[in-house]
Amino acid sequence: MKIDVTKHLTLGAKRTLKAFRVAMFDALSEKDFDRITVNDICKKSEYPRATFYNYFDDKLDLLEYLWSYIGKNILDQISSTQHNKNNLVKIFNLLVDFFEENPALLANIKKSDGSNSHLWHNMSGYLKHEANIIVYKNYADKNSVALPAPLVSRFYSDLIIGLLEWYLFEEPNADKETADKYLINLLTGNF
Amino acid sequence: MKIDVTKHLTLGAKRTLKAFRVAMFDALSEKDFDRITVNDICKKSEYPRATFYNYFDDKLDLLEYLWSYIGKNILDQISSTQHNKNNLVKIFNLLVDFFEENPALLANIKKSDGSNSHLWHNMSGYLKHEANIIVYKNYADKNSVALPAPLVSRFYSDLIIGLLEWYLFEEPNADKETADKYLINLLTGNF
DNA sequence: TGCAAATTTATAAAAGTGTCTAAATATAGG
DNA sequence: CCTATATTTAGACACTTTTATAAATTTGCA
Structure with a gap:
């Protein structure tokens, strides 16, 4: 990114x-990331290319900013003061909720080869990173x-992201309660 | 990819x-993936651009083919008949060995932001995939x-790829034996 | 070896990328 | 509200990407 989004913004x-x-979010529901051009983004957002390049290095840079933003937003609801294994289940459930609320995005990720897609690898990396920040705050003292x-x-x-991937792409018919149970089994070394 | 590498090749x-x-492998030791062009690859390999596009969609496509190939090659040494937890440690050690044998590649990955780099996310995804194929063969019957x-x-x-990432980027001073011990602790639910 | 089929190659062209200017506009602070 | 400063914008640029075509070459196989 060309600017620091953690600093004050006008x-x-x-x-x-x-x-x-x-x-970018809308474009991702419409076509493959590969096929999305900076021109598409500028047309959709009604900003000139030069402005795009004032903010981002390229379209991948925007994509990654989007994932970070989404990740932070989803996990905003996790309290950083409560320290227990339940929080891990809660993080997992919030992530599942996000994808259930955004079926077009999920469908597009699935279309481009599910858990093997660049889109998923890229997104899950950022989700994992955001999850890890919270988890670390919760467990660093233990x-x-x-x-x-x-x-x-x-x-x-x-573990959370791995189970999410399994739940979304490998076993889309499993229910959330079963997935929660599996997560607890994995967390407690019961395998 | 434009061709199916699992089928018979001339x-x-x-x-x-x-x-x-x-x-591509050589180019990666020399400069950032972003800076590598299809022209670079063609000049190095002494093939025309048209031939490149006969095989690959773009340079990312080649990169991913490279990772798959490397992953398969590294893990070739794992027997699919021996079924034990030791195999997981062996996979981890083979991956560590690969990076110790290719310091220029590792340095380049580290230079472009270590475990946050696209290069690493991309590569580790493919390594994980190859590792999973072997692990699944080993444990599917249990x-x-x-x-x-x-x-x-x-x-x-x-777990294997996570520990690898930690070992390569977060704790490069840890020794392999300690990492092996941690892996066993994680595998046995001792955390 | 020789031939039909497939692949590779040179070349051209359309589209997209990323950088750079200077003018236009927006912003924060007195 | 005014003004110095910063940001945005249009337009042009050199370059890279990607596709398409037809000729040259290589391939598998009889």
């Missing part, structure tokens, strides 16, 4: 970022003799 | 694929009441 900048975000804390939190977030 | 096709693979087999093998391959 109203105009926020408006522009949102327009590009929405344009010292384990057997394993370093960063490795454990990484393990937990990997 | 000698010429094999020669051409190898030339493109080697060209029925678990608590969890479906595809989920368990996915869990194991996630």
Whole structure:
């Protein structure tokens, strides 16, 4: 990204970022990421190319900003003060809810080869990253003799995203309660 | 890919694929993937652009073919008949060995933002996929009441790649034996 | 070896990318 | 509200990508 979105943004900048975000999100429900051009995004958002390049290096850069934004938004509802294994189940459920609320996006990801698609690899990487930030905050203080804390939190977030991938692409007929049960089994070493 | 590499290939096709693979692999040790052009690949491999586009959709397509090829090659040494948890450690060690044998590639991945780099996300996805094929063959027959087999093998391959990422990018000073120990702890639910 | 079929190649052209200007516009702060 | 500063914009540019075509070459097989 050409700008730092964690710093203060003018109203105009926020408006522009949102327009590009929405344009990319909509475009993703319509066609493959490969087929989306910067021109498409500019036409949809009604901003000139030069403005696009003021904010982003390229369309992948916008895509990744979109994933980060979405990831943060989904997981916003997790309290960082409650520390328990239930939070991991809650993160998983929030992610599932997001995809159930956005079937067009999910369908497009599935169309381009499901869990093997670039789109999914890319998105899940960012979701995992956002999940890991929360998980780390929750478990960093629980010292384990057997394993370093960063490795454990990484393990937990990997687990959540792995189960999500399985649930969305491999076993789309499984119900959420069963998936929750499986998650708990994996978390408690019951396998 | 424009052709099916699992089907029979002519000698010429094999020669051409190898030339493109080697060209991309070498290019990756020299500069960022973003900066590599199809022209670079063609110059290195001494094939015309039209031939490149006979085989691949674009440079990302070649990259992914390269990762699959490398993944298969690294893990070729795993026997599919021996079924034990040791195989998981062996897969991890083979992957570590590959990166220790290819420091220029690793350095380039690290340079472009370590575990956050596109290159790594992309590569690790394919390594995980290849690892999962082997793990699934090893564990599919061990029925678990608590969890479906595809989920368990996915869990194991996630674990291996997660630990690899941690070992390569987060804790490059850890020794392989410690990493092996951590892997066993994670596999046995000792966390 | 020789021939039909498939593949590779040179070449051209349309479309997309990313950078750069200077003018137009928007912004924050007195 | 005004003004210095920063951002946005149009337009042009060099370059890369991707597709398409027909001729040249290579391939598998009899």
